Amino acid sequence: MSTRTLISPAALGRTRGKVVYWGVFALVTVVFTLVFVGPLYWMAVNGLKSTEEFTRIPPTLVPHGAHTDNYRHAWKVMDLARLLRNTLWYAFGALAFQLVLDVAAAYSLSRLRPLFGKVILGMMLATLMIPAAVLVVPQYLTVLDVPVFRRNLLNTPWAIWLPSVTNAFNIFLLKRFFDSIPRELLDAAAIDGASPLRTLRSVVLPISRPILGVVSIFAVVGVWKDFLWPMLTLPDPSRQTLNVGIYSLAQGVPENWLTAALAMASLPTLAIFLIFQRNIMSGLTAGGLKG
Known part of the structure; x- marks a missing residue:
């Protein structure tokens, strides 16, 4: 019995179908990864910033120096x-x-x-x-x-x-x-x-x-x-x-x-x-x- 999917095997077998499929898959994976992992990363790196850098606007994505003493x-x-x-x-x-x-x-x-x-x-x-x-x-x-x-x-x-x-x-x-x-x-x-x-x-x-x-x-x-x-x-x-x-x-x-x-x-x-x-x-x- 064949399985119904959003993309048919014939369309997925074409070059354009593969590009669209893997492109959408990669985009969704990256977006959901950023949504869930982003706050954890932001919390961890902010703990490594100095007090001056922590209050800086705009904030820095990567701390200039790792102040591990904060932990x-x-x-x-x-x-x-x-x-x-x-x-x-x-x-x-x-x-x-x-x-x-x-x-x-x-x-x-x-x-x-x-x-x-x-x-x-x-x-x-x-x-x-x-x-x-x-x-x-x-x-x-x-x-x-x-x-x-x-x-x-x-x-x-x-x-x-x-x-x-x-x-x-x-x-x-x-x-x-x-x-x-x-x-x-x-x-x-x-x-x-x-x-x-x-x-x-x-x-x-x-x-x-x-x-x-x-x-x-x-x-x-x-x-x-x-x-x-x-x-x-x-x-x-x-x-x-x-x-x-x-x-x-x-x-x-x-x-x-x-x-x-x-x-x-x-x-x-x-x-x-x-x-x-x-x-x-x-x-x-x-x-x-x-x-």
Whole structure:
């Protein structure tokens, strides 16, 4: 069966067709590369400029001199090491809770099939339609005075961890993957006497590494890039995350140091994507086909 494309094979076989095709392809690639990589380059080079060159108009595309001390001063003055430790603590704590609770929820909906399971899943997915800004006030009031327990969670890691525990999108991804696991594997485990929990631990999780990797990356990056919620719930400077801490200290440092700090804050998430980009793609497409 022939595949329909924008350009027919006959037109692509002609010299003019090849020139137009590759010319448009190169143009689109260059434009999108500049759109996405341009701000990162601008942030990195501005961190290398002197204060005088940073404020120059028109700005220079390439710094006249590489002032690498800007990064060292920003790291020390803004205490990025402490902010980085705080952010890592919050991010990997949220990751641990999500892996335990979201996997349990997705496995229950996929394989245990509880009563009203489809209704529960639909209600979870419906929460994705609610803008995040709408939930800020009720969530803040909840962590300010937790119902039943009557505890104030401000300036504690629980204020970051608890709202991120049940992620409807991650549960949907996990359930979609668990649905694609051949039923024969689970039946064989049941015949061998494995309980549902043992089946999850010994059969399902080992073959779910791609999707678990995707969920892990989403969990870490979600906490890492969040700004509004940590700013509201972590007013203590010693407990702030990287983004909030840089914003709090922005008024007291030169702008080139501030840009250098922002560049360093962006490096961990960029490194995670570059290292695990194949896992992200394979995990997102996993479970699309059964068999």
